[in-house]
Amino acid sequence: MRKIPDRNIEAAKAAHVQAVRNYVQTKGECYQRDLFEAVTAVCPVRYDFAEACRRDDWSWLERFLLADVPTLRRLTQEKTEALQFEQFLKLYQNRFCHGADTYVDASTCYNSYSLIQNLGVTVCPYCDEEYLHVLKSRDQKTVRTLELDHFFPKKKYPALAMCFYNLVPSGQACNGIKLEESLGMSPFEPEIESCTRLCPDLPMGVNMEAVPVEECVIHFHPGGAMGENVKTLRLEERYLRHRAQAHRYLVLRQNFDETKLQELVRLGIFPSLEQAREVLYEENAASADQPLLQKLKHDILEF
Numbered sequence: 682m683r684k685i686p687d688r689n690i691e692a693a694k695a696a697h698v699q700a701v702r703n704y705v706q707t708k709g710e711c712y713q714r715d716l717f718e719a720v721t722a723v724c725p726v727r728y729d730f731a732e733a734c735r736r737d738d739w740s741w742l743e744r745f746l747l748a749d750v751p752t753l754r755r756l757t758q759e760k761t762e763a764l765q766f767e768q769f770l771k772l773y774q775n776r777f778c779h780g781a782d783t784y785v786d787a788s789t790c791y792n793s794y795s796l797i798q799n800l801g802v803t804v805c806p807y808c809d810e811e812y813l814h815v816l817k818s819r820d821q822k823t824v825r826t827l828e829l830d831h832f833f834p835k836k837k838y839p840a841l842a843m844c845f846y847n848l849v850p851s852g853q854a855c856n857g858i859k860l861e862e863s864l865g866m867s868p869f870e871p872e873i874e875s876c877t878r879l880c881p882d883l884p885m886g887v888n889m890e891a892v893p894v895e896e897c898v899i900h901f902h903p904g905g906a907m908g909e910n911v912k913t914l915r916l917e918e919r920y921l922r923h924r925a926q927a928h929r930y931l932v933l934r935q936n937f938d939e940t941k942l943q944e945l946v947r948l949g950i951f952p953s954l955e956q957a958r959e960v961l962y963e964e965n966a967a968s969a970d971q972p973l974l975q976k977l978k979h980d981i982l983e984f
């Protein structure tokens with residue numbers, strides 16, 4: 682339930698579209714025509730294939746590859762049959778995800794690893810409790826500990842296999858649990874973070890020092906479609922192991938809530954609220970590292 686950071690998305694989109702377009706351009710006219718017919722049956726345009734070729738116009742392809750999550754959702758509901766063509770599924774399987782040395786576009790060495798690195802996602806956005814690694818193995822091969830999840834499953838909607846907003850970098854645990862099931866909200870959707878509030882349900886004003894760790898069972902309090910994510914990915918069950926962390930944050934909030942931090946700043950113990958948080962909450966917003974369980978921390982400490 683973490684939003685994929687906006688700062689990298691535009692560049693990642695541009696690289697993705699360019700590579701797929703370069704690939705399609707290497708194919709013969711027959712392939713391009715079939716693809717044009719299939720794509721425009723889903724996203725209609727006012728011109729035909731001959732005109733697109735004459736104008737060297739690839740907007741039909743780009744528009745489809747970059748369709749946003751609400752558009753993809755609508756297409757899955759309204760155009761299921763038209764989403765059965767397999768050119769993009771084959772591209773995904775044979776080039777995009779076929780290992781670190783196989784490329785969609787050899788000129789830019791573009792494949793799934795490039796997308797992962799371009800997006801700069803290092804923590805699983807579905808659960809916020811798994812690191813995503815791209816590493817060198819002992820024989821210097823590039824390996825990864827993450828999957829690209831098809832938010833709208835590729836078995837059901839093969840045509841969406843290469844759509845940018847359908848490719849969610851996610852940990853092996855989440856991907857292994859989700860498989861071909863559908864979720865309610867995508868980590869590309871801005872509301873994904875505000876639709877849950879992670880916190881144990883404890884009585885108001887309880888002294889945290891007297892509450893045993895086992896009682897700090899974290900509830901997600903999901904709103905809207907997020908209930909489906911929490912249920913399908915078994916998030917509350919998986920977060921049982923984070924009770925000690927939740928307890929630690931609750932003790933911290935009890936001892937140093939916002940009012941107390943302001944007091945410490947007023948007394949000159951810290952020069953600013955940010956610095957007080959940096960020391961007491963171990964919070965460093967400027968750090969490039971993305972620690973795990975940030976959502977839990979922010980929800981409990983309320984900042």
Ligand SMILES: [Zn+2]
Nearest residue numbers: 805808852855
């Ligand atoms: Zn995960």
